Amino acid sequence: MAARLLKRTGVSSEICERLKRQQIESCKDLLSLTTIEVMQAAGLSYQQTSVLLQTVSKAVAPPVTTALDLWKQNSDSCFSTSLPALDKLLRGGLPCGTITEVTGPSGCGKTQMCLMLSVLATMPKSEGGLDRSVIYIDTESAFSAERLVEIAQSRFPDYFSCKERVLQMAGRVHLFRELTCDDVVHRLEKLEEDIISKGAGLIILDSVASVVRKEFDTTLPGILMHRTNLLGHKASILKYLAHQFNIPVILTNQITTHLGDRECASSARADSGYVTAALGNTWSHSVNTRLIVQYVNAHQRQILIAKSSVAPFAVLNYTIKKQGICIDGNDNQETLYEGTDPGLQPIRVRTEFTSSLTGPVD
Numbered sequence: 001m002a003a004r005l006l007k008r009t010g011v012s013s014e015i016c017e018r019l020k021r022q023q024i025e026s027c028k029d030l031l032s033l034t035t036i037e038v039m040q041a042a043g044l045s046y047q048q049t050s051v052l053l054q055t056v057s058k059a060v061a062p063p064v065t066t067a068l069d070l071w072k073q074n075s076d077s078c079f080s081t082s083l084p085a086l087d088k089l090l091r092g093g094l095p096c097g098t099i100t101e102v103t104g105p106s107g108c109g110k111t112q113m114c115l116m117l118s119v120l121a122t123m124p125k126s127e128g129g130l131d132r133s134v135i136y137i138d139t140e141s142a143f144s145a146e147r148l149v150e151i152a153q154s155r156f157p158d159y160f161s162c163k164e165r166v167l168q169m170a171g172r173v174h175l176f177r178e179l180t181c182d183d184v185v186h187r188l189e190k191l192e193e194d195i196i197s198k199g200a201g202l203i204i205l206d207s208v209a210s211v212v213r214k215e216f217d218t219t220l221p222g223i224l225m226h227r228t229n230l231l232g233h234k235a236s237i238l239k240y241l242a243h244q245f246n247i248p249v250i251l252t253n254q255i256t257t258h259l260g261d262r263e264c265a266s267s268a269r270a271d272s273g274y275v276t277a278a279l280g281n282t283w284s285h286s287v288n289t290r291l292i293v294q295y296v297n298a299h300q301r302q303i304l305i306a307k308s309s310v311a312p313f314a315v316l317n318y319t320i321k322k323q324g325i326c327i328d329g330n331d332n333q334e335t336l337y338e339g340t341d342p343g344l345q346p347i348r349v350r351t352e353f354t355s356s357l358t359g360p361v362d
């Protein structure tokens with residue numbers, strides 16, 4: 001909320017311009033100042049400043065909503081994944097207005113999932129989509145337009161049999177390649193405008209972990225705290241955007257080695273460590289829903305619901321095919337598993353890689 005731009009709060013454009021010249025753009029920027037400082041920066045009287053501060057404070061104060069209001073909005077509150085078994089567990093799909101993280105080992109299908117969801121978001125509501133565009137922030141240069149089109153045409157052959165629709169779909173996925181932490185933060189800080197101008201109904205950040213882990217050596221003193229603050233800043237912007245526009249935000253995350261033994265984690269264990277989601281415990285609290293993808297064997301993989309406010313711990317087997325992620329078996333398969341703290345949930349990696357778990361612990 002505090003990241004909201006002043007010009008979206010009803011403050012006149014003249015005052016916004018005056019404040020912007022002094023680098024005061026967001027509600028947080030303004031509300032962090034004393035009344036005197038605001039008077040000077042905006043060139044307003046004490047009374048006018050009080051009115052300005054009241055307007056901005058009201059804009060950032062979360063509105064009171066009743067459970068009844070939310071219940072009535074239920075049909076708009078989820079984004080169907082086109083995977084009925086997963087949607088059923090998540091009571092309709094990925095929740096709008098909140099952050100969903102997909103975490104797992106390299107090559108397990110996180111980007112495939114993002115591409116598949118991008119296709120879906122652009123499709124009409126009658127076809128199960130959102131009929132909106134997508135903002136796709138790619139920090140790993142992993143986005144492939146060819147694969148996006150392949151997934152679209154293989155998954156929905158009837159709908160995408162018409163070339164016009166393929167072109168329209170691809171034209172609605174807006175790609176931003178941001179390869180440093182600063183670039184990602186700048187992009188996120190300016191995203192509100194892009195969401196409005198492009199009519200975005202889905203934000204994807206693939207991945208949140210790669211640039212952060214590359215740039216921050218957490219073995220050095222003080223760096224971990226700096227990184228935690230930066231991640232907190234990113235999370236607060238994304239939460240604000242998700243909430244403000246009531247859209248789903250999907251992030252991907254990587255894995256790390258958690259040192260220490262864990263009795264029930266035998267399948268994911270290697271020597272005295274086990275594999276779990278990267279970026280630590282504080283970060284794991286920032287995401288509302290955590291889906292973990294992991295290997296069963298070279299071909300088969302699993303998706304775990306490791307954190308959700310509506311679904312139990314659950315596991316579904318899947319295979320990656322030409323048409324993207326495909327859940328194996330029928331929709332009524334036995335799915336529950338004994339989960340644990342989502343920040344510590346062990347993740348199964350390919351066994352040939354588990355013997356070299358020597359990377360940084362974060």
Ligand SMILES: Nc1ncnc2c1ncn2[C@@H]1O[C@H](COP(=O)(O)OP(=O)(O)O)[C@@H](O)[C@H]1O
Nearest residue numbers: 104105106107108109110111112113320321322
């Ligand atoms: N056209 C395709 N058909 C089947 N499987 C594919 C296809 N394209 C990619 N894959 C699978 O997707 C995997 C890569 O998934 P990806 O989403 O890039 O992983 P990551 O989790 O690292 O983001 C490959 O290892 C491959 O198994």
Ligand SMILES: [Mg+2]
Nearest residue numbers: 110111140142
């Ligand atoms: Mg990827």
